[in-house]
Each structure stands twice: as structure tokens, then as C-alpha cells.
Amino acid sequence: MRPIAINQRALRGAKEELDAAREDLRSALGDIDHPADDFPWRDLMVEGVRSLVDDAEVITRKCRNISAAIDDSIVDFDELDIMVGQAATVAAKLDQVDPR
Amino acid sequence: MTKVLVDAIEVQQDGLRFGDPIGCSYHWLEPDRVDAYGDSVRRLAGKVELAVDAFERTATISEEVFAGEAADALRARAGRRHEESATVRDNLRGLGRAINAYSDVLRRHREGLEQLRAYAAGQGLEIRDHRIWPPVETIAGDAPQKERDAWERDWKSYQQCFETKIELRDARRVSTRELIKALADYAGVHPDKDKHQLVAADAHQVTFGELRREAAEEALEAVQAGDRADAAQRTVDGLKRREHNALDHLEDMVLAERPPAEIQAQADQVAAIHRELTEARVEAREAEAVADREQAQANRAARDLEDAEAGKPRLVADQATWEPAAVKDFEPPNLEDRLG
Numbered sequence: 001m002r003p004i005a006i007n008q009r010a011l012r013g014a015k016e017e018l019d020a021a022r023e024d025l026r027s028a029l030g031d032i033d034h035p036a037d038d039f040p041w042r043d044l045m046v047e048g049v050r051s052l053v054d055d056a057e058v059i060t061r062k063c064r065n066i067s068a069a070i071d072d073s074i075v076d077f078d079e080l081d082i083m084v085g086q087a088a089t090v091a092a093k094l095d096q097v098d099p100r
Numbered sequence: 101m102t103k104v105l106v107d108a109i110e111v112q113q114d115g116l117r118f119g120d121p122i123g124c125s126y127h128w129l130e131p132d133r134v135d136a137y138g139d140s141v142r143r144l145a146g147k148v149e150l151a152v153d154a155f156e157r158t159a160t161i162s163e164e165v166f167a168g169e170a171a172d173a174l175r176a177r178a179g180r181r182h183e184e185s186a187t188v189r190d191n192l193r194g195l196g197r198a199i200n201a202y203s204d205v206l207r208r209h210r211e212g213l214e215q216l217r218a219y220a221a222g223q224g225l226e227i228r229d230h231r232i233w234p235p236v237e238t239i240a241g242d243a244p245q246k247e248r249d250a251w252e253r254d255w256k257s258y259q260q261c262f263e264t265k266i267e268l269r270d271a272r273r274v275s276t277r278e279l280i281k282a283l284a285d286y287a288g289v290h291p292d293k294d295k296h297q298l299v300a301a302d303a304h305q306v307t308f309g310e311l312r313r314e315a316a317e318e319a320l321e322a323v324q325a326g327d328r329a330d331a332a333q334r335t336v337d338g339l340k341r342r343e344h345n346a347l348d349h350l351e352d353m354v355l356a357e358r359p360p361a362e363i364q365a366q367a368d369q370v371a372a373i374h375r376e377l378t379e380a381r382v383e384a385r386e387a388e389a390v391a392d393r394e395q396a397q398a399n400r401a402a403r404d405l406e407d408a409e410a411g412k413p414r415l416v417a418d419q420a421t422w423e424p425a426a427v428k429d430f431e432p433p434n435l436e437d438r439l440g
Contacts, residue, residue, distance in 0.1 A: 007164060013157075014157050014161055015158075017157055018154040018158065021147075028147040031140060032140050032141065035133060037133075038129065039109070042107075043107065048287030052287050055191070056144055059148060062155075069397075083382050090378065
């Protein structure tokens with residue numbers, strides 16, 4: 001396994017950007033006002049726009065998934081810090097063992 | 101699967117015959133509002149752009165910030181999402197622009213109709229209910245020459261109006277092709293020429309295919325992560341046994357009062373194994389967390405797919421209730437003609 005290096009602030013920044021993009025996008029989804037009055041090819045046009053709006057909605061879900069994955073990583077590394085600390089304590093105690 | 105009937109307005113416009121009253125008023129949605137609709141689609145593209153950038157940022161997180169297999173997996177996933185969302189952004193932009201352009205088509209059509217009406221009024225044709233009416237069909241053979249000339253002139257004017265109206269319709273249809281093409285290219289909806297119906301199926305098919313691919317991908321990732329976690333745990337177990345044996349051995353040596361140098365060597369070995377064990381535990385813990393996460397994602401993806409598939413019968417039922425009515429009430433016209 002490769003060594004792990006981590007900059008939590010940069011990771012959190014990426015996560016926040018994803019969260020902000022998701023919020024913005026989600027509120028914009030409701031701003032699309034499909035025309036009700038008739039004109040040639042309205043039905044097909046609305047059908048097409050709706051399908052793209054659905055695609056955009058899927059993206060909000062994907063933003064959340066990736067954001068959650070980053071979140072999990074950040075928590076992992078907090079735990080890792082604690083574990084490394086515990087390991088150091090154990091190692092220090094072991095050094096004090098007098099074999100004689 | 102959603103199906104949309106052939107465009108009713110186009111069918112109605114096909115019905116115009118020489119001698120019919122000619123509609124000369126624009127009664128569809130205001131072109132400005134169609135334009136605004138296109139703008140709102142492009143604004144949504146702008147918001148998707150934010151997600152595109154955010155995915156890109158995650159996909160390009162540097163090794164200094166985040167390294168290891170979990171980091172690589174995250175980058176790869178974010179990279180895929182980046183590409184997908186960039187496609188959605190481009191589609192929204194493309195369709196938004198096509199809708200904007202289409203509003204100009206409608207605007208030109210409206211202007212054309214206004215000119216047509218002005219021309220008909222100038223020629224003295226009867227305009228009633230927003231329509232230009234044809235002159236009387238016949239005139240008595242013994243009518244004075246002056247009346248016969250007027251009658252002939254009126255018919256010529258009417259003919260001119262009729263031809264102009266057909267030209268306006270055909271010009272609008274030619275310009276509509278761009279919109280139809282954009283709808284097919286960007287949104288995957290298109291008029292189905294064989295069935296004479298508009299079929300908007302691609303988007304849903306893609307969604308299903310996408311969900312399946314996603315579920316399979318997530319499941320594979322979960323299995324791989326699970327394997328890695330098991331392997332890491334086996335390493336930990338092995339090291340634990342070795343440490344235990346080495347400690348026992350050390351204890352025996354101390355009790356047997358072996359030479360200090362020998363005891364020191366054994367103690368060093370115990371310490372080395374312990375350090376190795378500590379590292380292995382950390383790795384195992386991490387591998388387990390990754391496996392849990394991947395499993396949760398795989399479960400989510402499987403649930404999404406299941407939900408979508410459970411929704412299928414409902415969609416099929418929609419289709420079934422729709423079809424008989426359409427077949428009964430509707431004689432499909434020739435589409436090629438309709439598209440100019």
C-alpha cells in the first residue's frame with residue numbers, strides 16, 4: 001500500500017464546492033417553467049427539456065455521492081490520527097519494558 | 101416510455117386547401133416566451149457547469165492532498181461524473197440555443213402573417229374571425245364586365261394570399277428542422293418516422309442502461325474492496341500470532357535466565373513485530389472502512405435500479421391506455437411531407 005498523505009483543508013474545500021454546486025443546481029431545477037400554451041412542436045420540445053432536467057437532477061445526486069465519499073475519507077483520517085497516536089503510546093510503553 | 105402524438109398543429113396546417121379561409125393571425129405562444137424558455141434551459145446549463153467544475157476539482161485532487169487506493173478510486177469516480185455532467189451541460193446549452201433560435205422562427209412567422217393580413221386588407225378581401233375569406237365561388241355569366249373583372253381580381257388576390265400562406269408554412273417547417281435535429285441530438289427525443297409518432301424513449305433507455313452499468317460497477321468495487329479488507333485482516337491475524345509466540349519465547353528466556361544480549365535481541369524482535377502489527381491494523385481498519393463504504397454504494401445503486409425497474413409496469417400501462425385512443429382517433433399523416 002502506498003503511503004497516505006493528506007491535506008484535509010483541500011479535501012474539505014473540494015467537498016464544499018460539490019455541496020454548493022448541488023444546492024445551486026437543485027434550486028435552478030425548479031426555475032424551469034414549461035410552456036402551457038400551444039405552438040408547433042411544443043410537446044416534443046417540453047419532452048426533450050424534461051428529459052434533460054431529469055439528467056440534471058441525477059447530477060445533483062451524484063454530487064451528493066461524491067461529497068459523501070469525501071466526507072467518509074475525512075472521517076477516516078481523523079480516526080487514523082487517533083490510531084497513530086495510540087500506536088505511538090504503545091510503542092513507547094514497550095520500549096520501557098525491561099527485559100532483565 | 102413516453103410517447104407523444106404527431107404535432108397536432110402541423111397536422112391541422114396540412115389540411116389547408118385552395119378555397120378555404122386562410123388563417124392570418126398568430127395565436128400560438130408569444131415568441132418572447134419561447135425565447136425565455138430557451139434562456140431558462142441555458143441558465144440550467146450554467147448551474148450544471150458548477151457541478152462540472154466541482155467534479156473536476158475532486159478528480160484532480162493531488163497526491164499530496166490525498167493518496168492511496170481510496171483516493172485513486174475517488175478520483176476515478178469523480179472523473180467519470182465530470183464527463184457525464186459535461187455532456188448534460190452541453191446538451192442543455194445546445195437545446196437551449198435551438199429553442200432560442202426557434203423563437204426567431206416563430207417571430208418571423210408572426211411577422212409574415214401580419215404582412216399577409218395587411219396585404220389582404222389592401223386588396224379588399226374579406227377578413228373575419230382572423231381569417232381571409234375567399235371571394236364568392238361563382239359569378240353570373242351575364243354579369244357586367246366590370247363585376248367579372250373585379251371577381252377575377254379578387255380571386256387572384258386570394259390566390260396570392262393562399263400561396264403566401266403556404267410559403268410561410270413551408271419556410272417555418274424548414275426552419276423547424278433545426279429544432280427537431282437539436283431535440284434528437286441533445287435530448288434523444290425524435291419523431292419516429294416509421295410509426296408516425298413521436299417517441300421519447302432514448303432518455304429512459306439510457307437511464308436504465310446507466311443504472312445497470314452503475315449497479316454493476318459499484319458491485320464490482322464493493323467485492324474488490326471486500327477482498328482487500330479480508331486480506332488485510334488475515335495479515336493482522338498472522339502478525340498477532342507471531343507476536344504472541346515471540347512474547348512467549350521472550351518470557352521463557354527471561355525465566356531461564358538466558359544471557360542479556362540474547363534476551364535483548366529477542367525483545368527487539370518483539371518490538372519489530374509489534375510495530376508491523378500496528379501498521380497492519382491501521383491498514384486493515386482503513387480497508388474495512390473502504391469496503392463498508394463501497395458496499396453501501398453498491399446497495400444504493402442496486403436499490404436505484406430496483407426502483408427504476410419496479411416503475412416499468414406503470415410506464416407500460418400508461419402506454420397501453422394511450423395507444424387504443426390514438427389508433428382509433430388518429431389517422432397518421434405522412435411525416436416526410438410534414439417536415440417539408
